[in-house]
Amino acid sequence: MSYRAPVSEMMFTLRHVAGLDGAGAVSVEDADAILTEAGRLAGDVLAPLNRVGDRHGATLSNGVVTMAPGFAAAYKTFVAGGWNGLTADPDHGGQGLPQVLDAACTEMWNGANLAFGLCPLLTAGGIEALAAHGSEDLKARYLGKLVSGEWTATMNLTEPQAGSDLAALRTRAEPAGDGSYRIVGSKIYITYGAHDMADNVVHLVLARLKDAPSGTRGISLFLVPKVLPDGSENDLRCSGLEHKLGIHASPTCSMAFGDRGGATGWLVGEENRGLACMFTMMNNARLGVGLQGVGVAEAATQRALAYARERRQGKAAGSAEASPIVAHPDVQRMLLTMKAYTAAARGICYLTAAALDAAEGPEGKAALDRASLLTPVAKAFSTDIANEVASLGVQVHGGMGFVEETGAAQAMRDARILGIYEGTNGIQAIDLTGRKLPLNDGATVRAQIAAMRRVAESLLKAADSDLGHAPARLRAGIEALDQATSHQLASLRSNRPEAALAGATPYLRLFGLAQGAACLAREALASRAALKAGETDPAHAGRIALARFFAENLLPATEGLAQVVIDGGGFLDDAGAVLTG
Amino acid sequence: MSYRAPVSEMMFTLRHVAGLDGAGAVSVEDADAILTEAGRLAGDVLAPLNRVGDRHGATLSNGVVTMAPGFAAAYKTFVAGGWNGLTADPDHGGQGLPQVLDAACTEMWNGANLAFGLCPLLTAGGIEALAAHGSEDLKARYLGKLVSGEWTATMNLTEPQAGSDLAALRTRAEPAGDGSYRIVGSKIYITYGAHDMADNVVHLVLARLKDAPSGTRGISLFLVPKVLPDGSENDLRCSGLEHKLGIHASPTCSMAFGDRGGATGWLVGEENRGLACMFTMMNNARLGVGLQGVGVAEAATQRALAYARERRQGKAAGSAEASPIVAHPDVQRMLLTMKAYTAAARGICYLTAAALDAAEGPEGKAALDRASLLTPVAKAFSTDIANEVASLGVQVHGGMGFVEETGAAQAMRDARILGIYEGTNGIQAIDLTGRKLPLNDGATVRAQIAAMRRVAESLLKAADSDLGHAPARLRAGIEALDQATSHQLASLRSNRPEAALAGATPYLRLFGLAQGAACLAREALASRAALKAGETDPAHAGRIALARFFAENLLPATEGLAQVVIDGGGFLDDAGAVLTG
Known part of the structure; x- marks a missing residue:
């Protein structure tokens, strides 16, 4: 069973959740043609390498990292098709397409082959950071090759002593006197830090200048290429590969900068403002990771469904044979x-991408704030459910799921990283509660809840037997979200703001469930309208049934979650009694 | 970080949840001494082999399966200590100890090393089946060596075309004329089907006699030893090992019986009644698997807690440094x-073991029915949470959790089998709703709920600020269980009993949450009494805080689950629209 991109479902979500019809940046016909072509690449070229990549992994020998068989050729095909620079500025060789289309494509690459999909995701982050903060000279030298995909990019944040805590970074940078800097230090967990799919790897490295302030206000961002402009090799190397639970084909490198005195790099943005540059890059990468979750979940679902249609066991009610x-x-x-x-996760991610697109138009900052609000939900909810869905995929296969041949186990292993990298899901939850709810004094989140309520009202008006308890459940779920939101905002303003952090993770789940249900309800309403208009596609009845299932079987968790957010923080006082040894 | 058996917590649960104090079969002092000694074996001998076993795995070469280094020696130590026959009849060389003590020991072996712990668990099942159904001759020949552990046992159920659906079995048996039978067929997923830790492996094999009725009423159980009584090798072999997601050290064999004309076996129990014999064995094995879940969860928790106490990242509220x-x-x-x-899972499993012990005493059948009711909950709830806990263990480690060195990822891989084997957790849920709720026309489940209510009433009486919302939540959770139970029983009696199966999985989770909360509440009440009596052990405050955390943060899911059980079955009509291709 190989992954096939669900183009018609993606198009439906783009049109009826992400507002593609009204956006005008690209026609529905063009979008469909692009996604169909991307789906072919994902299904025919990337998906067949997914198991190969898992079995072979990337290998390090004499400082050289070699990808699993087929990966380098697949990457060349990917680049030749122009898929790397979909959203980049046409001035830099990009295609200037909206984020929503890129979102659908990102879902496809990663659904087909998560280990592969990571590489262009990292490059996209590098393009953004460079386009936003790089000097004209750096842009001229690097942006074109990154947009085309001829070269790839990395993010070098983590050090052994500094995982989520960037204040603890130790990598040093010193001016060389010629406008460049000498970088010395060690980084770990550098995804695609070295590989044989491209001629150059452009590292974006966080480091400290001498005499920089301590903490996160003393960190600067540097561009440090593997190959220097004069064609010589820079003073950096991959010193090790991690032996990981999943995404074996994606090389996770330890990087040593400056073994021979200092790697040559150039400042990106201002001195000591590196973290701000990196965060621009990370915020969008977070949506990308959410989309990886959607892709993995879609692939796991396809695999489980195909198996469940084939495998015969036991007699269902009314059946005479197995x-x-x-x-x-x-x-x-x-x-x-x-x-x-x-x-539901697809809906949330595409909605987030649509907000990024809207931020470029007349809506401006309000849309950007909406995107900021939704991004941690898109990242954490989608990747949490990706883990759950992949695990259910194993379960549907029974004993076959536990043996590696089916691929169900690989999906579960691969998916596990998604809740960890690009900011753990706990950090996403803290970001949502601590930084995003207070946006515009709560107005951003209130507007988002109001939008959900409008969907719920439409569903209540449409209520018929096909929808069962869904309209009432949706309303109740949104009310639960509203109450929990008020509680979190009040806690943040109280003299004990950490109480809000105690409920951050259940709050994010609650938000994702309500927002996801609203997305599915919009699709159900659109399908209902289509059926009334005489369309006969059986997918319409499927969408209505799916929205109902979500509302009746998954959304009821919301009220308990709101209780937990509101009344569950007692452990802040008690944890010591349980957790101290 | 190596596993240490939590002996004092186990003892507390045995005394205050499983009623060890009142049982009288073994004194508290003796129980403590036994568990302390078992804990030493688990921590010092079995735990150090856990990573070794994962890395090496079991290997098959020329038909011979070799265990990972150290396993054979560890098994000899285990057998020499007399740990294999704890609950077996002293007439067969066992120690005649209560099930509750064996439960605690089973948790330890599996917490230390799941792949190792499986072997004695299988042997225990074999001992039970043979003791209950074997002829005197078979018992005399095999029981002593199985009880001592000198020989090990397997269950041979699954065939490629028959996973959970035993009606589809094809392995054949023919009388040889001398009281023995010739067995021919292939089995898969045979745990410890071949290994080098013991001189003989005693296979219990389900097969069909010629002219047997079709379906499950035509299946018989046979004892088929690797080495025949005359010392010659039987006609059976391991034809392959599975490449699995986890428990690499546990050999999962494909077994070929009768390549050279037929393996020699002997009937266990009556012809065509093999399934009943196997089910006796499986029911207790199911509790064993639940205990495996508790052990794995405990080990993952210990590892995560140790890491979280060491790893410094970010500043907590009020802290000046990381x-x-x-x-x-x-x-x-x-x-x-x-x-x-x-x-909570430990409480449920020990409670189930205590019911098995009580069934041997004056309470008799009522206790046995209680054990039957609780067994699917013990199996499925404990193993579901084991997966969740192991995954959280990875999350606590951050990026370190995704690399294999920490062992957190291994726990997650290992745990994944627990929800699948010995009857998938879906099958446990169906067993609970379809077979166990109707026991004594619902009286068994009603009595269990009444027992939970008594705990809730005690907690309400004890209510003080230490307990927060816990008393109210416990009451609400039990009421949710009660309502869902009534719904399930009514559905079973309706003209559409499959509606009850649609809600079986959320119902089991709901049951586990309410029962688990009641177990923790009993411990909290006991700790509260101990504090009032002047005891100063800080573990008492920890237990009260933990019961409160469970009630306030995990139990609130119950009301949503009851909604799902009661109103979520609409998909029985709609599923076709979504799931047909």
């Missing part, structure tokens, strides 16, 4: 859960 | 969730 297991209620619950979570 | 991450509220939430789920 039924395909898809006929058993408990297996249906698993498959519907997988499908519903995947579709 | 704090150990255990000081951050979101990390505390993860660790408390791990600890609380583990303790």
Whole structure:
């Protein structure tokens, strides 16, 4: 069972959740043509390498990292097709397409092959940082090759003593006197830090200048290429590869900068403002990781569904012979859960991408703030459900799921990184509660809840037997979100703001469930309108049923989550009694 | 970080949840001495082999399966200590100890080394099946060596075309005329089907006699030893080892019986009644798997907690320098969730073991029915939370969790099998709703809920500020369980009983949460009494805080789950629209 991009579902979500129809930046026909072509690349070129990559992994020998067989050729195909620079400025060789289309493509690359998809995701982050903060000279030298994909980029943040805590960084930078800097230090967990798919790797490295202030206000960002402009090798190397649970094909490098005196780099942005530059880059990368979650979840769902339609075990009610297991209620619950979570996460991610697009238009800052609000939800909710969906995928396969041949286990191993990198999901939750809820004194989140309420009202008006309890559940879920939001905002303003952090993770889950249900409800309403207008595509009935399933079976968790957010923080006082040794 | 058996917590649960104090079969002092000694074996001998086993795995070469280095010696130590026959009848060389003590020991072996712990668990099942159904001759020949552990046992159920659906079995048996049978067929997923830790492996094999009725009423159980009584090798072999996600050290064999005409076996129990014999064995094995879940969860929690106390990242509220991450509220939430789920699952499993012990005494059948009711909950809830806890363990480690060196990833890989084997957790849920709720026309489950209510009433009477919202939450959780139970029983009696199966999985989770909360509440009440009596052990405050955390942060899911059980079954009509291709 190989991954096939769900182009028609993606298009439906783009049109009816992400507002593609009204955006005007690209026609529906063009979008469909682009996604169809991307889907072909994902299904025919990237997906077949997914198991190969897992088995072979990337290998390090004599300082050289070699990718699994087929990866370098696939990457060349990817670059030749122009897929790397979809959203980049046409002035730099990009295609200037909207974020929503890129979101759908990112989902595809990663659904087909997560280990592969990481590479262009990192490059996209590098392009953004450089375009926003690089000098004209640096842009002229590096942007074109990064946009085309001829060269790839990395983010060098983590050091052994500094994971999520960037204030603890120790890598040093010194001016060389010629406008360049000498960089010395060690970085770990550098994704695609070295590989054989491109001639040059452009490292974006956080480091400290001498006499820089301590903490995060003393960190600067440097561009440090593997190959220097004169064609010589820079003073940097991959010193090790991690032996990881998943994404084996993606080389996770330890990088040594400056073994021979100092790697040559150039400042990106202002001195000591590196973190701000990196955060621009990370915020969008976070949406990308959310989309990786959607892709992995979609692939796991496709695989489980295909298996459940084939595998015969036991007799379903009313059947005289062994039924395909898809006929058993408990297996249906698993498959519907997988499908519903995947579709909900897709809706949230595409909605976030649409807000980024809208920020470029007349809506401006309000849309950008909406994107900021939604980004941690897109990242953490999508990747949490990706883990759950991948694990359910194993479960649907039964014993076959635990053996590596089916690929179900690989999906679970691969997915596990998604909740960790680009800011752990706990950090996303803290970002949502601590930084995003207070945006515009709460007005951004209130507007988002109001938008959900409008969907719920439409669903209540549409209420018929097809929708079951869905309209009432949606309303209740949004009210739970509203109450929990008020509580979090009040806690932040109180003399004990850490109480809000105690409930940050259940709050984010609650937000994702309500927002996801609203997205599915919009699709159900659109499908309902289409059926009334005489369309006969059976996918419409499927979308209505899926929205109902989500509302009746997954959304009811919201009220308990609101209780936890509001009343669960007692452990701040008690934790010591339990957790001290 | 190596596993240490939490002997004092186990003893507290045995005394205050499983009623060890009142049982009288073994004194508290003796129990403590036994568990302390077992804990030493688990921590000093089994735990150090856990990573070794994962890296090496078991290997098959020329038909011979070799265990990872150290396993054979560790097994000899285990057998020499007399740990294999704890609950077996002293007439067969066992120690006749109560199930509750064996439960604690099973948790330890598996917490230290899941791949190792599986072997004695399988042997225990074999001992039970043979003791209950074997002829005197078979018992005389095999029981002593299985009880001592000199020989090990397997269960041979699964065939490629028959996973959970035993009706589809094809392995054949024919009488040889001398009281023995010739067995021909292939089995898969045979745990410890071949290994080098013991001289003989005693296979219990499900097969069909010629002219047997079709379906599950035509299956018989046979004992088929690797080495025949005359010392010759039987006609059976390991034809392959699975490449698995986890428990690499545990050989998962494909077994070929009768390549050279037929393996020699003997009937266990009556012809065509093999499934009943196997189910006796499986029901207790299911509790064993639940205990494996508790052990893995405990080990993952210990590892995460040790890491969180060491690792410094960021400043907690009020701290001037980098704090150990255990000081951050979101990390505390993860660790408390791990600890609380583990303790709750332990309570449920020990309670189930205590019911098995009580069934041997004056309470008799009522206790046996209680054990039957609790067994699917013990199996599925404990193993579901084991997966969740192991995944949280990875998350607490951040990026370090995704690299294999820490062992956190191994725990997650290992744990994944627990929800699948010995009857998938979906099958446990169906067993609970379809077979166990109707026991005594619902009286068994009603009595269990009444027992939970008595705990809730005691907690309400004890209510003080230390307990926060816990008493109210516990009452609400039990009421949610009660309502969902009534709904399930009514559905089973309706003309559409499959509606009850649609809600079986959320119902089991709901049951586990309410029962788990009641177990923790009993411990909190006992600790509260101890503090009032002047005891100063800080663990008492920890237990009260943990019960509160569970009630305030995990139990609130119950009301949503009850909604799902009661109103979520609409997908039985809709699933086709979503799941057909």
